[in-house]
Amino acid sequence: MSNVSYYTAEGLKNLREELNQLKDIERPKASQAIAEARDKGDLSENAEYDAAKEAQGLLEMKISKLEETLANARLIDESQLDTSKVLVLSKVKIKNQANGMEMNYTLVAESEADLASGKISVNSPIGKGLLGKSVGDVAEIQVPNGKINFEIIEISR
Structure with missing residues (x-):
């Protein structure tokens, strides 16, 4: 279900900047953390790997929510x-x-x-x-x- 939200130009700009920050900076950091944890050995007993995967899942959920919000955002004249x-x-x-x-x-x-x-x-x-x-x-x-x-x-x- 889509909820249309109305934003000022400044509000819409802030949403886009936050989404770009998450995609361009936070997403690569999460991937890097997973790669580093994976290199530390057995994945079945690697709490660092599990934590990195969970953090990545939360980040992806946040990105998805922001994308949905932006898709339903309308600029107010x-x-x-x-x-x-x-x-x-x-x-x-x-x-x-x-x-x-x-x-x-x-x-x-x-x-x-x-x-x-x-x-x-x-x-x-x-x-x-x-x-x-x-x-x-x-x-x-x-x-x-x-x-x-x-x-x-x-x-x-």
Whole structure:
């Protein structure tokens, strides 16, 4: 099953760089580690060989996942996005109605999410709850602690 994900140009570039790093640098290192372990003798009792083979398997799985992600990645043309509703790449200013606290978030693809820099995933509970809302709307969002109501104050790009 393919899940289409939307990325900024920077996010897509980072994914490609990570994939190239894994293929061009990490994969040869893993092969070299297996070759060195194989040269140390009996494979049936060689823990170093088993560990190198397992590491190679994990690396190949990671490469495969990244390739699948890139195959399903779509670049977002930010100039075509509507600012009247919360969408991917929207910068949203919200207000928690319970305590009056205001927060600013940018909704991004899951792999670009970084709460410390104010980027939340569109797949997170808050991200899902905000999608499609307009300025003045109240989003009732189910979080692990219960329900929180956020008022959308501002939407920008």
